[in-house]
Amino acid sequence: DTAVSQTPKYLVTQMGNDKSIKCEQNLGHDTMYWYKQDSKKFLKIMFSYNNKELIINETVPNRFSPKSPDKAHLNLHINSLELGDSAVYFCASSQGRDRRGYTFGSGTRLTVV
Amino acid sequence: GENVEQHPSTLSVQEGDSAVIKCTYSDSASNYFPWYKQELGKGPQLIIDIRSNVGEKKDQRIAVTLNKTAKHFSLHITETQPEDSAVYFCAARAVSGGGADGLTFGKGTHLIIQP
Numbered sequence: 001d002t003a004v005s006q007t008p009k010y011l012v013t014q015m016g017n018d019k020s021i022k023c024e025q026n027l028g029h030d031t032m033y034w035y036k037q038d039s040k041k042f043l044k045i046m047f048s049y050n051n052k053e054l055i056i057n058e059t060v061p062n063r064f065s066p067k068s069p070d071k072a073h074l075n076l077h078i079n080s081l082e083l084g085d086s087a088v089y090f091c092a093s094s095q096g097r098d099r100r101g102y103t104f105g106s107g108t109r110l111t112v113v
Numbered sequence: 114g115e116n117v118e119q120h121p122s123t124l125s126v127q128e129g130d131s132a133v134i135k136c137t138y139s140d141s142a143s144n145y146f147p148w149y150k151q152e153l154g155k156g157p158q159l160i161i162d163i164r165s166n167v168g169e170k171k172d173q174r175i176a177v178t179l180n181k182t183a184k185h186f187s188l189h190i191t192e193t194q195p196e197d198s199a200v201y202f203c204a205a206r207a208v209s210g211g212g213a214d215g216l217t218f219g220k221g222t223h224l225i226i227q228p
Contacts, residue, residue: 004156016216032217040220041151041220041221042218042220042221043157043202043217043218043221044218045216045217048215064168069188090156090157092156092179102147102216103159104149104156104157104158105156106154106155106156107154107155107156
C-alpha cells in the first residue's frame with residue numbers, strides 16, 4: 001500500500017548509457033514531481049506534471065525527459081548519462097490548488113561510473 | 114524566484130533538550146511552509162506545515178512559528194529523543210492561481226541527538 005513508489009531503488013550504469021526511473025502514486029493526486037538530491041543533500045525540483053501537462057521545467061539538461069502515461073505515473077528518462085548525473089532522485093506527488101501534502105517516494109540512487 | 118536559507122547546517126543537542134532550526138525566505142508571495150524529516154536511506158516525510166494566515170502551529174513535541182514581516186519561520190522540537198536524529202528540511206511555496214509549482218527547499222539541518 002505504498003503511496004509513492006519508485007523503481008529501481010539503486011541504479012549503477014556506465015557513462016553514455018540511457019536509463020529510466022519509474023514512479024507511481026496511488027494517492028489520487030493530480031500533480032507529480034521529480035527532485036534531485038545531490039551529495040550535499042540539497043533538494044532541487046526538476047519537473048512537475050499536472051494533468052499530463054508539464055508545468056515546471058527547471059534548468060535541467062534536455063537529456064532528462066519526464067514522461068507521464070497517466071496521472072498516476074511520472075517516469076524519468078535520462079539519455080547519455082554523465083558522471084555529474086550521479087545523485088538520488090525523488091519522485092513526489094501532491095493534490096489540490098494549494099499543493100499541500102507533498103508525499104515523496106523513497107528515492108532512486110543513481111551512480112554513473 | 115524563491116530562495117530559502119536554513120540554519121544551522123548541523124545541530125547537536127543532548128537528549129531531552131530542545132532543538133530549534135531557522136529558515137528565511139525571499140518571496141513575499143510565499144504562503145505555505147512545510148517541514149520535512151529525512152532519515153537515512155529514505156525520502157523526506159512531512160512532519161508539520163504552516164500557512165501564512167497562522168503565526169504558530171503545534172503538534173505534540175513539534176512546533177513551527179512564522180513571522181511574515183521578517184520572512185522567517187522556525188521549527189522547534191522539545192524533549193528531543195534519539196529517534197529525532199535525522200536531516201530536517203524547511204521549504205516554501207507561493208500558491209498560484211492555477212497550475213502546479215514546486216517547493217523550494219532549504220539546504221537541510223543534520224540534527225544529532227546525543228544520548
